[in-house]
Amino acid sequence: MIMFEKEGSKNEVEAGKKVETLIEDFKKLELDPDMAAFLLMTSGMVLMLNNNKNDSAYVTYMLSSALIHASTHVGAQTIEENEGTKH
Numbered sequence: 001m002i003m004f005e006k007e008g009s010k011n012e013v014e015a016g017k018k019v020e021t022l023i024e025d026f027k028k029l030e031l032d033p034d035m036a037a038f039l040l041m042t043s044g045m046v047l048m049l050n051n052n053k054n055d056s057a058y059v060t061y062m063l064s065s066a067l068i069h070a071s072t073h074v075g076a077q078t079i080e081e082n083e084g085t086k087h
Contacts, residue, residue, distance in 0.1 A: 023036065
């Protein structure tokens with residue numbers, strides 16, 4: 001998966017690797033991918049909202065940034081799997 005390669009600080013890279021390990025653990029548990037996604041998104045939003053109770057604009061910004069990053073990552077994987085774009 002390597003979504004969190006060499007971006008950010010050493011701690012951020014390490015945290016990203018831990019998230020990837022958690023996702024692998026979910027696979028070993030044969031947890032439904034949608035449930036795993038729900039758990040991760042819910043946990044992330046609770047953490048974000050608890051730490052930014054008075055800044056809904058920042059929470060919205062971070063949520064939209066996460067969606068953009070995820071979409072870009074999945075789009076890049078799809079292009080690689082299909083050996084480029086087909087227009």
